Amino acid sequence: xxxxxxxxxxxxxxxxxxxxxxxxxxxxxxxxxxxxxxxxxxxxxxxxxxxxxxxxxxxxxxxxxxxxxxxxxxxxxxxxxxxxxxxxxxxxxxxxxxxxxxxxxxxxxxxxxxxxxxxxxxxxxxxxxxxxxxxxxxxxxxxxxxxxxxxxxxxxxxxxxxxxxxxxxxxxxxxxxxxxxxxxxxxxxxxxxxxxxxxxxxxxxxxxxxxxxxxxxxxxxxxxxxxxxxxxxxxxxxxxxxxxxxxxxxxxxxxxxxxxxxxxxxxxxxxxxxxxxxxxxxxxxxxxxxxxxxxxxxxxxx
Amino acid sequence: xxxxxxxxxxxxxxxxxxxxxxxxxxxxxxxxxxxxxxxxxxxxxxxxxxxxxxxxxxxxxxxxxxxxxxxxxxxxxxxxxxxxxxxxxxxxxxxxxxxxxxxxxxxxxxxxxxxxxxxxxxxxxxxxxxxxxxxxxxxxxxxxxxxxxxxxxxxxxxxxxxxxxxxxxxxxxxxxxxxxxxxxxxxxxxxxxxxxxxxxxxxxxxxxxxxxxxxxxxxxxxxxxxxxxxxxxxxxxxxxxxxxxxxxxxxxxxxxxxxxxxxxx
Numbered sequence: 001x002x003x004x005x006x007x008x009x010x011x012x013x014x015x016x017x018x019x020x021x022x023x024x025x026x027x028x029x030x031x032x033x034x035x036x037x038x039x040x041x042x043x044x045x046x047x048x049x050x051x052x053x054x055x056x057x058x059x060x061x062x063x064x065x066x067x068x069x070x071x072x073x074x075x076x077x078x079x080x081x082x083x084x085x086x087x088x089x090x091x092x093x094x095x096x097x098x099x100x101x102x103x104x105x106x107x108x109x110x111x112x113x114x115x116x117x118x119x120x121x122x123x124x125x126x127x128x129x130x131x132x133x134x135x136x137x138x139x140x141x142x143x144x145x146x147x148x149x150x151x152x153x154x155x156x157x158x159x160x161x162x163x164x165x166x167x168x169x170x171x172x173x174x175x176x177x178x179x180x181x182x183x184x185x186x187x188x189x190x191x192x193x194x195x196x197x198x199x200x201x202x203x204x205x206x207x208x209x210x211x212x213x214x215x216x217x218x219x220x221x222x223x224x225x226x227x228x229x230x231x232x233x234x235x236x237x238x239x240x241x242x243x244x245x246x247x248x249x250x251x252x253x254x255x256x257x258x259x260x261x262x263x264x265x266x267x268x269x270x271x272x273x274x275x276x277x278x279x280x281x282x283x284x285x286x287x288x289x290x291x292x293x294x295x296x297x298x299x300x301x302x
Numbered sequence: 303x304x305x306x307x308x309x310x311x312x313x314x315x316x317x318x319x320x321x322x323x324x325x326x327x328x329x330x331x332x333x334x335x336x337x338x339x340x341x342x343x344x345x346x347x348x349x350x351x352x353x354x355x356x357x358x359x360x361x362x363x364x365x366x367x368x369x370x371x372x373x374x375x376x377x378x379x380x381x382x383x384x385x386x387x388x389x390x391x392x393x394x395x396x397x398x399x400x401x402x403x404x405x406x407x408x409x410x411x412x413x414x415x416x417x418x419x420x421x422x423x424x425x426x427x428x429x430x431x432x433x434x435x436x437x438x439x440x441x442x443x444x445x446x447x448x449x450x451x452x453x454x455x456x457x458x459x460x461x462x463x464x465x466x467x468x469x470x471x472x473x474x475x476x477x478x479x480x481x482x483x484x485x486x487x488x489x490x491x492x493x494x495x496x497x498x499x500x501x502x503x504x505x506x507x508x509x510x511x512x513x514x515x516x517x518x519x520x521x522x523x524x525x526x527x528x529x530x531x532x533x534x535x536x537x538x539x540x541x542x543x544x545x546x547x548x549x550x551x552x553x554x555x556x557x558x559x560x561x562x563x564x565x566x567x
Contacts, residue, residue, distance in 0.1 A: 052401040077403035088398030090316055090389065097315075104312045105402050107304075145398075 005030045005153050005185035006051060007063045013043075013050060013209075020046045022209040028187055028202065033179045035196030035217075036189040038206035039299055044189040045085060047206070048155050051187075052082055064153065081151035083159055087142020091131030095122050095141050098130055099148060106149045116144040121170070135162035143171065147178075154178070156188045160195060172199050193295040207299040224294045226261040230270070231283040238279050245273060261286050305405040309412030310419075313386070317416070322385030326420040329378065330427035337365045338435040345443045355451035362439075362448075363432045363457060370428060371464055371522040372500065376515060379421060379468045380492035383475035384485065386417045391483030410561045414554060417472060422465060429461040460522070462538050467521035470514035470546035471495075473553030480560055517546045 006028035013021040021043045028034040038044050049055045050062060053073050062069040064076045089098055099113035117123045120140040125133065130141060139162050146154055156175075160168045176199055178184040190196050196203060203220050205213040213220065227250060232238040239252055242259060247270065251258045261267070267284065274281050317323045341348060341362060353361060390396045399409055433454065440448040471492075478488035492515075499515025503523070510516040520542045 049397070052397075054397055054400055074403045074405065077401060080401075082401055084397055084401070086394060088393065088395040090393050090395065092319060093316065101312055101315050104315055105308060105404065107308060 003029055004063070005032075005065060006034075006187060007066075008047075008050075008057075009061050009063070011047075011050070011057060011061045013046060013055065013057065020209050021050070024206070024209070024211050025214075026204055026211065027214065028185060028204075030185050031179060031183050032201045033175055033186045033188065033199050034202045034204060035200030036187055036204050036206065037191070037193060037196055037295065038189075039191055042191075042206045042299075043209040044191075044206060045157055048082070048084055048157050048187075048189065051155055052080065052084065053077065054084075078149070079152045080155060081146035081149055081153070082155040082157075083139075083142045083146045084155070084157045087138050087145065089130045089133075089138055089141055089145075091129065093130060094127050095130050095133065095137075096126040098141060099144060102145050102148050108149060112148055116148050119147070119174075120144045136164060136167050139163055140167070143174075152184060154184055154186045154188075156186065158190055159188060160190075168195075175199050205295065205298055212298050220294075224288060226286055226288045228259050228261045228267055228270070229283075229285055229287050230257045230259070230274070230281060231255055232257065232274065233280045233282070237277070238274060241274065241277055241279070242270065245270070258287075305408030306412055306415075309404060309409050310416060313412055313416040316389055317385070320385065320389070322382060322389075323420065325378070325381070326424040327427065329374070330424055330431050333366055333369065333374070334428065334431035334435055337362070338439060340365075341439055342442060345439075345446065349443075349445050353447075355447045355449075356453075358447060359436065359451055359453040359456070362436055363453060363460070366428060366432055367460055367464070367522065371518050375464060375468055375518050376471055376492070376496040376499070378424065379471045380475045380489060380496070382417045382420050383472055384479045384488055386413050386420075387476070387479040388483070388485070406562060407558060410558050414473075414476060414557070417476065418469065421468060421472065425461045425465045429457045432457055459538050463521045463540070463543060464518055466538070466543045467517040467546045470517055470549035470553075473550040473557065474514050477553055477557045477560060480557060511542055511545055514546065514549050517542045521546075 004027050006026055008024050008026045011021055011024040011026075012019075024043075024047065026036075026047070036044055036047070046055065050057045051064065051069070053069050053076070057069065059070055060068055064072075065079060067076060069076055090101065093101065096113050096117060099116055100110050103110045103112055114123070114126070117126050120143055122137060122140055122144065125137060130138065133141065139159065143156070143159055146156065159175075160171050163171060175186055175188065179186055179201075188196070188200070197217065200217055202216055203213065204211055213223070230238070230242075232255065235252065235254055235257070239249060239257060242257060243249055247259045249257060249259055259270075267286070271281055271284050314323075348358075348361075390399060400406060402409070436448045436453070440446050474495075475488055475492055478491055482488055495513070495515040499510075499513050499517075500519050502510040502513055503516040503519040511520055521540065
């Protein structure tokens, strides 16, 4: 338990009769960037709210740095910085004032506000009213608010929402820097796998409140087995031949057959066999199922 | 205690540029200013009425107290309860507020106390400006006899009563504004409540003192009646005041239970 920044043990959460989170056992190692993936409405935000004690979890199911959250609420929250859903910003205050207000609430030096504005690239817009900020600027301000107390654990709910490609790359680099140089633990939620793939060291995939996969990013890659895709003219004959030769057909369309990839030699044999039987092979290539499809598969089967 | 202090500071910091905060300062300046201007402009007729100093002060301070107590005060209180909560509804910041490493009760209590504080400031300024402008009038129009009577006791006690009598409304409206993020529901209920309260108080319905909205009117009326019999005796803690304070305490506690369930959808 000591190695986890976040650990939930068979966490269940309902709104009335509606089950939102079911038997969720998250294990977020210290110092990791944990990509918390799932389609919209999977229970990601609810889980993050539970981790912030905004929603009350049953006792002994949620542990932050090894401490039960309900009985250590204030001590735990001191170690967490969070961005939940839309950034919580007072529109009538400037960006800087929003951060100063946060400094007041956290009892930290007000000079931190300028430091954070520079970090997220808002120094020039510091004295502009936050209601006049663009979506991306609000998101940056939200990230600055989450970082201002220099927390050990960051909970970021879709932090790249509304950011342009440049902004997305900046946030990505910021996360990597925080985790590697400053040894922060980051839980970042997203519904886009491609987004998580570039930064995360660990991944948890949630759908309909249930955790479908949890492990390192490499373990996730291993799940996606390579396949061989063959484009041919006489699809029926070709299928019969391939099946007869003992290959496993995963799928076929009206001009393409997909079989499990085993080795380059086997692929060559298969090609020779098809040609010798008078079938035109227009292409034959190895394909690794990309994670995006894997993600769709994992969440669809549930 | 530290949580409460920090939260109060933050409430001030957040609201110092809003109308809610400035209303507490501008309202007394405008109303007292207008009344004083009226007394300055119409000084001839008022002096001709030949009021003794105490009656002159009564007439002068009653102008502000009457307007304030009857109409503006309830609406001002409703507006304060609304603004303090609306700042979080509007910006969707409740979740941020309750994710801070601060005691939840302290966050809630700070909001409530800040609304109380704004009302206190407003009424304090009313009393102070009435006193100051009265003496200013004396300087500008030497024929007045404001200088011959010290109205502090009447002023302090009347405004203290108004302050305590309004806390019942504040707490009730505070809950309504916590529950609903929009302007219309708490305002609408407050408006109907205030009108009902004033009517109930004025027709002398025997249960009027159970309606929080009636209490400021009732409290001020007692002041007026007493003025005729013994002008120096305006007891602050009369029955309406206790009723108001009891309402305030009950609604304050209920509000806390609402707040702990809130903001968490």
